[in-house]
Amino acid sequence: MASRRRMLLKVIILGDSGVGKTSLMNQYVNRKFSNQYKATIGADFLTKEIQFEDRLFTLQIWDTAGQERFQSLGVAFYRGADCCVLVHDVNVMKSFESLSNWREEFLIQASPSDPENFPFVVLGNKIDVDGGNSRVVSEKKAKAWCASKGNIPYFETSAKEGFNVEAAFECIAKNALKNEPEEEMYIPDTIDVARERQQKSSGCEC
Amino acid sequence: MDETEIHDLADDADYAAASQQGSSIMSGNDTSNQNNPIDPENAETVYMKDHVTIHPSQYATVRISGRLKLIKQDSLLFMSWMPYTGQTSNARLSDRDKNLYTIRAVSFADIRSIRRHTPAIGWQYVIVVLSSGLAYPPLYFYNGGLREFIATIKQHVFIARSAEDANVFLVNNFQDPLQRILSSMELPRALSSSSFTDSPFSDNQERLEDGGSRHKRDISIQVLEKFSLVTRFARETTSQLFRENLFDDIGTNENKKNNQERPHEIASNEAPIPSDPFELDKTSLVWGKPRQPPLGHEEWATFLDSEGRVEDLNALKKRIFYGGVEHSIRKEIWPILLGYYAYDSTYIERQHFMAVKKSEYEIIRNQWQSISPEQAKRFSKFRDRKSLIEKDVVRTDRSHPFYEGDENPNVDLLHNILVTYSFYNFDLGYCQGMSDLLSPILFIMEDESESFWCFVSLMERLGPNFNRDQNGMHSQLFALSKLVELLDSPLHSYFKQKDCLNCFFCFRWILIQFKRQAKTFSYNTKEFEYDKLLRLWEVLWTHYPSEHLHLYMCIAILKRNRAKIMGEKMGFDTLLQYINELSGQIEVDGVLREAEALCVCAGENGVAAIPPGTPPSLPVEDESIYQHDDEVL
Ligand SMILES: Nc1nc2c(ncn2[C@@H]2O[C@H](COP(=O)(O)OP(=O)(O)O)[C@@H](O)[C@H]2O)c(=O)[nH]1
Ligand SMILES: [Mg+2]
Numbered sequence: 001m002a003s004r005r006r007m008l009l010k011v012i013i014l015g016d017s018g019v020g021k022t023s024l025m026n027q028y029v030n031r032k033f034s035n036q037y038k039a040t041i042g043a044d045f046l047t048k049e050i051q052f053e054d055r056l057f058t059l060q061i062w063d064t065a066g067q068e069r070f071q072s073l074g075v076a077f078y079r080g081a082d083c084c085v086l087v088h089d090v091n092v093m094k095s096f097e098s099l100s101n102w103r104e105e106f107l108i109q110a111s112p113s114d115p116e117n118f119p120f121v122v123l124g125n126k127i128d129v130d131g132g133n134s135r136v137v138s139e140k141k142a143k144a145w146c147a148s149k150g151n152i153p154y155f156e157t158s159a160k161e162g163f164n165v166e167a168a169f170e171c172i173a174k175n176a177l178k179n180e181p182e183e184e185m186y187i188p189d190t191i192d193v194a195r196e197r198q199q200k201s202s203g204c205e206c
Numbered sequence: 207m208d209e210t211e212i213h214d215l216a217d218d219a220d221y222a223a224a225s226q227q228g229s230s231i232m233s234g235n236d237t238s239n240q241n242n243p244i245d246p247e248n249a250e251t252v253y254m255k256d257h258v259t260i261h262p263s264q265y266a267t268v269r270i271s272g273r274l275k276l277i278k279q280d281s282l283l284f285m286s287w288m289p290y291t292g293q294t295s296n297a298r299l300s301d302r303d304k305n306l307y308t309i310r311a312v313s314f315a316d317i318r319s320i321r322r323h324t325p326a327i328g329w330q331y332v333i334v335v336l337s338s339g340l341a342y343p344p345l346y347f348y349n350g351g352l353r354e355f356i357a358t359i360k361q362h363v364f365i366a367r368s369a370e371d372a373n374v375f376l377v378n379n380f381q382d383p384l385q386r387i388l389s390s391m392e393l394p395r396a397l398s399s400s401s402f403t404d405s406p407f408s409d410n411q412e413r414l415e416d417g418g419s420r421h422k423r424d425i426s427i428q429v430l431e432k433f434s435l436v437t438r439f440a441r442e443t444t445s446q447l448f449r450e451n452l453f454d455d456i457g458t459n460e461n462k463k464n465n466q467e468r469p470h471e472i473a474s475n476e477a478p479i480p481s482d483p484f485e486l487d488k489t490s491l492v493w494g495k496p497r498q499p500p501l502g503h504e505e506w507a508t509f510l511d512s513e514g515r516v517e518d519l520n521a522l523k524k525r526i527f528y529g530g531v532e533h534s535i536r537k538e539i540w541p542i543l544l545g546y547y548a549y550d551s552t553y554i555e556r557q558h559f560m561a562v563k564k565s566e567y568e569i570i571r572n573q574w575q576s577i578s579p580e581q582a583k584r585f586s587k588f589r590d591r592k593s594l595i596e597k598d599v600v601r602t603d604r605s606h607p608f609y610e611g612d613e614n615p616n617v618d619l620l621h622n623i624l625v626t627y628s629f630y631n632f633d634l635g636y637c638q639g640m641s642d643l644l645s646p647i648l649f650i651m652e653d654e655s656e657s658f659w660c661f662v663s664l665m666e667r668l669g670p671n672f673n674r675d676q677n678g679m680h681s682q683l684f685a686l687s688k689l690v691e692l693l694d695s696p697l698h699s700y701f702k703q704k705d706c707l708n709c710f711f712c713f714r715w716i717l718i719q720f721k722r723q724a725k726t727f728s729y730n731t732k733e734f735e736y737d738k739l740l741r742l743w744e745v746l747w748t749h750y751p752s753e754h755l756h757l758y759m760c761i762a763i764l765k766r767n768r769a770k771i772m773g774e775k776m777g778f779d780t781l782l783q784y785i786n787e788l789s790g791q792i793e794v795d796g797v798l799r800e801a802e803a804l805c806v807c808a809g810e811n812g813v814a815a816i817p818p819g820t821p822p823s824l825p826v827e828d829e830s831i832y833q834h835d836d837e838v839l
Contacts, residue, residue: 017638018597036605038722039598039638042713044786045779060779067594067638072676076710076778094590 009176010060010080012110014102015087016095017066020125023159024087025061028169033160040065043077050173059173071105078110082176083119088137090124090156096137099145119175120152123168128158249279253358257348258287259329260307270307274345276358277311283362284311285334287345309342314363314377316481322352322373479772480696495802497795498529500741506535514553516542522549527750530741536650543747544663560656567655571626591636595624602641606736608649619648623658630662637672640665642718646740667822671717678821682716683709686757688815693761693804697768704777711782712760719743719756720792738794745798751805753823754816755798758808762800763792 013021022037029046045062062077064070078084084106088095103120112118124142127135139156146152153175155168253276260270272289287309312334321333323344330352331344347355356375359365368374509522516522523543531539541547547556574588582589599620603609609616620641628636644661651657670678686709691698701707714722720742746756764771767788776784805812816823 017594036601038601039641041639041642041717041722042710042786043782045783065638069637069672069674069676073679073710073713076708092593094586 007055008058008060009082009173010062011083011085011172011176012062012064012078012081012106013085013087014064014106015066016089016092016098019066019087019089019092019095020159021066021087022063024123024125024157024165024168025063027159027162027165029061031162033162042070042073052174052177057173057177059169059176071109074105074109078106081106081110081112082179083121083172084110085121085123085172086152087123087125088142089126090137090142091126091129091134093136096124096142096145103149116150119179120149121168121172121175122146122152122154124154124156125159127156128161128163249277249284252276252278252283252362253355255347255349255351255355258351259346259348260287260343261346271348272308274355276355276362278362283314283359285309285314285317286311287342307343312336313481314359317377319368319377320356320359320365320375321371322356322375324352324373479769480700495528495799497799498525500529501525501531501535501539503532503535506531506539514556515551516549519549523748523750527745527748530744533737533740536740536744537652540647540650540744540747541656541660541663543744544660545666546659546663563659564655567626567658570630571622573629574625591628592625594638595621595628595636595641598638598641599624603645606645606649609645616648619654619657620644623648623654623661626658627661627665631665631669634665634669634672639672639718642721643668646721646736646743649736650740666824668719670821679713679717681817681820682757683712685754685816685820686712686716686760689757689761689808689812690764692808692811692815694765694768697764697772700772704781706778706781709760711778711785712764714786715760715763716756719746720759742794742798749822751802752812754820755801755805757816758801758805758812759797761804762797763788765800765804766797 013025015021017039022040023033025046026037027033029048040063043062043064045060048059048061050057050059062081064074064077084103086099086102088099090096099122107115107118110118122142122145124137124139129135139154142156143154146154153171155164155171157164157168159165253274255274257271258274259272270289272287274287275285277284277286287307289308316337317334318337319335321335322330323332324330329346329348330350331346332352332355333341333344335341356365359375359377363377365375365377368376505525509516509518509525511517526539526543542549547559551559574592577585577588599617602617602620604617609620623644624636624640627640628634643664644657647660647664648654648657651660671682672678687698687701687707690701690709698707701709721739746759749755752758767784770776771781771784774780808815
């Protein structure tokens with residue numbers, strides 16, 4: 001029965017305002033995109049049940065306001081996070097340049113026990129815009145940054161078209177799971193098998 | 207009625223001890239009431255008196271008699287008063303009316319004080335005041351037994367006589383100044399009828415009254431007005447008169463449903479939910495004043511002198527507080543309410559002012575509209591601000607007809623006003639949430655410059671919500687947790703236990719004044735309920751009973767949901783989600799009434815819980831600023 005017990009995995013999505021955090025979360029959880037999301041005020045989260053082999057997990061995805069001035073509130077929300085997703089808009093250079101800042105801020109506020117190895121995932125969103133013509137952050141550039149920060153997995157997504165969103169979140173979930181302390185795992189072997197399989201299908205670089 | 211003479215209670219304990227073996231002690235076996243938290247197995251009735259009666263109105267024919275009991279269970283003492291059933295002596299009272307007054311085992315932990323009245327003529331009675339400040343109507347001891355009642359209580363709980371009034375017995379924390387005030391508060395005899403004074407039906411009501419006790423009634427009215435209290439009985443009646451149920455929305459219905467289900471919910475839980483000291487629905491007899499119809503065009507004219515000055519701003523604010531204003535005159539009243547137009551300005555002065563302000567607005571707007579693309583390239587702060595605003599206006603109220611559709615010019619107006627504001631107040635700049643505050647203003651004012659200046663006035667109050675260091679928000683959340691402590695200590699303990707005392711779950715409510723009516727993530731968002739929001743805002747802007755009524759509103763909403771919150775053992779996460787999803791269902795009128803009642807009951811203690819300078823209060827200014835202002839004048 002223990003293997004049926006659901007475990008909560010907490011994921012925080014960060015990034016500048018307007019990069020598509022709310023849209024990505026909704027695309028993943030509800031498989032829908034709307035142009036009418038309101039700017040996120042305060043914080044919100046959505047949950048999704050996911051399964052790895054015979055184990056069920058609840059993925060709790062936290063969406064927060066993107067403006068710097070709300071960062072001081074982060075402490076309350078970042079606590080106990082298992083994975084942090086950093087999002088930028090590939091069409092807006094500044095949103096990419098902010099990633100370092102978001103990462104630092106998260107590590108300070110969440111103060112995870114092992115900051116060196118805390119799992120991050122980076123998403124370059126809105127690749128659909130203008131057929132890619134207005135793009136200013138190249139895949140190469142983004143990947144280089146990710147490599148410099150300890151091989152952070154990188155995905156290019158479109159929340160609007162649902163492109164790569166599922167794969168990205170699978171990787172996010174897997175990394176969150178990895179962050180959970182060993183003793184809470186049930187039959188670690190089974191998990192490893194699951195992890196290897198997912199790795200192949202998702203193309204996740206972790 | 208020889209017992210009615212005034213006794214010194216020094217010997218009460220002896221009296222009670224002597225009668226300990228007497229007839230008043232019997233084992234409780236009251237199964238008639240399912241809501242009773244008393245477990246009949248463990249309970250012991252330590253006092254029982256028949257024909258203890260309440261007088262819900264002044265009609266001699268309207269009397270509800272019942273049985274008063276003190277029940278001991280474990281180490282706790284409870285008081286109950288159950289009206290007799292089946293012997294309705296008059297047609298005026300339905301069983302429902304009786305039920306309203308039923309006291310179902312109130313714990314002495316929730317009682318603040320008991321005031322004994324031993325008039326020379328007439329029956330003795332007591333008024334029981336709860337820790338929340340609510341009071342039950344006077345209980346008249348038709349068959350005597352008041353002294354025995356007090357003496358029995360004395361045996362089981364710690365009570366002390368008030369220093370101010372020997373007839374007031376303080377239960378529990380008798381050092382508390384709030385309690386001192388409330389315990390000396392005397393609820394009038396004519397609780398229900400006098401509460402109609404403000405309603406349009408007061409004339410009828412007076413005709414029905416026998417004029418004999420007019421003077422007494424006036425005092426009653428004063429007391430009621432002072433505390434803005436209306437009995438539950440009156441609330442029921444007024445709501446019938448006002449056909450309030452017409453205005454009910456899902457929120458109320460849900461709420462009613464919840465209330466009905468509550469006993470069941472509690473039963474299914476191992477740990478009972480601590481009772482709300484301010485329970486407004488079940489046992490309480492206190493309620494905010496009934497809402498009035500909105501201020502209409504004709505009535506508005508009566509507030510103005512011949513040249514258009516508002517003659518009595520406070521009277522106007524009070525009127526708006528209790529009913530809001532009709533949509534057609536919002537455009538005229540909002541600028542005055544927000545302080546953009548001086549209330550004592552004339553029609554002509556306002557027209558002139560409007561023109562002056564229009565050109566002032568255009569000058570500021572031109573400051574950024576004249577920035578060339580070349581210049582903008584080297585002005586990242588401007589670009590970032592502008593793009594943040596562009597992103598937000600396209601996701602602000604787009605389901606409302608005023609803002610819907612592609613290339614809606616009103617969306618551009620929102621943009622222009624916000625960018626202009628970020629130049630007008632460059633230090634504060636633009637912050638998310640501002641577009642939410644502006645959109646209803648533009649919808650009402652329609653004019654760009656007028657909307658801008660109204661927004662400026664609103665930001666004078668709410669600007670600190672958006673401070674870089676977030677101190678405005680932090681101080682409001684702090685004040686909120688203090689108010690929870692004052693007005694619902696069990697809930698406060700619960701939040702403490704769940705690590706929720708930061709009250710972050712109310713962040714959105716406070717930042718944008720309950721703006722988000724629709725669920726954030728709902729796809730088929732129902733039509734934006736602007737009208738309710740507009741009503742709420744104009745009521746809050748009056749600052750009538752308090753500048754911080756919005757905080758009392760938070761408390762009122764939390765109280766409405768406390769059984770669910772505690773019953774389902776919500777933690778930080780679930781509570782936040784629950785609150786976020788609730789915002790579409792806030793029933794404005796009901797919550798406002800409760801907020802008012804809470805605000806009035808909290809009184810000075812409520813004021814003390816809110817640190818000076820907490821928004822929307824103006825920041826605590828140093829004198830130099832005042833002097834500077836004077837020089838300008
Ligand atoms: N074309 C396109 N637009 C997107 C995409 N993701 C989000 N958006 C739009 O970008 C704006 C901001 O999105 P939102 O999810 O609210 O961003 P957040 O502030 O990071 O939560 C909205 O107008 C969205 O419709 C995407 O993948 N492609
Ligand atoms: Mg968002």
